[in-house]
């Protein structure tokens with residue numbers, strides 16, 4: 001094969017989702033040359049619904065780093081959540097408990113803002129670009145072979161060579177697969193015996209705050225998108241098919257999950273989107289090898305119950321951007337070499353939180369009566385203790401960055 005044309009850059013970033021674009025943006029601000037390759041087209045990403053709770057440090061990262069203030073105007077600040085079990089609601093007041101709030105702002109909106117900022121600043125972000133192969137992860141100049149697939153047409157094969165290669169390409173990461181194939185490391189998994197059935201409904205809000213509900217019919221989450229569109233989920237079997245669920249059947253299930261002696265009911269309306277979302281807990285260790293680094297879902301995934309995915313990706317990016325800035329300015333690799341350990345400390349804390357929220361709020365199909373009653377005792381412990389509420393609030397709103 002003839003040598004394809006080579007592009008040289010300091011930092012090659014595979015993946016143009018929120019993690020990859022935020023990293024690209026932070027590096028560009030420090031004058032560090034970088035190229036982003038993303039397989040999807042921007043319209044597809046902009047319209048892919050994803051969970052949208054931003055911790056305060058994530059909001060600050062968007063506004064203080066010059067991305068856009070839209071998160072503060074369009075985003076919806078939330079001062080707490082409601083835990084609902086045994087048919088009773090328990091409100092957690094985050095400012096009162098831990099002096100913090102969260103902002104509901106969908107991930108696709110975060111993407112839109114970051115993509116606009118990279119365009120505005122002249123960033124080299126190549127959408128509809130497929131990575132074919134990851135090259136030389138065990139060398140000083142790793143790279144990738146890629147080609148444009150814009151408008152469904154395969155362009156000629158090209159090569160990108162860089163000093164540092166970052167995999168920010170999501171849970172099916174090509175860069176991680178290359179590390180799994182060519183380097184030592186470990187994959188840590190936890191599977192759950194359930195999935196989420198997610199809907200978007202044209203309906204008014206049923207509650208000012210998000211409701212995390214546990215019931216004998218399983219878990220339900222009442223979230224929001226706007227005054228007129230609501231996002232809700234209920235626990236289902238992973239093999240569930242959306243075709244089997246009519247609107248009536250869905251509303252019936254959701255109403256049962258939130259029902260209680262207080263007579264609370266959901267406001268309903270036409271369902272405009274139905275999806276089944278599988279999930280698992282996963283961590284790759286270490287998160288780097290020589291000059292190749294993983295950030296966000298490429299290196300770890302959490303179940304959505306704790307709403308941590310994007311926040312954890314931004315936390316990785318913060319640590320990695322700082323390490324790359326130090327390396328570019330001084331030539332020292334110290335922070336780069338510490339990246340995996342530094343990032344993983346937070347990853348495992350958030351893994352614990354996401355696992356804890358998930359197991360405490362879902363009903364295991366095979367759970368014994370003992371287990372069911374124990375977990376309701378656990379929920380009572382959390383809401384009836386100020387320390388319990390504070391513990392949950394502190395983790396939900398996010399620790400300060402390292």
Ligand code: PHB
Nearest residue numbers: 051052223304305306307
């Ligand atoms: C969402 O609005 O999609 C959402 C909110 C909170 C979660 C998960 C998903 O924990």
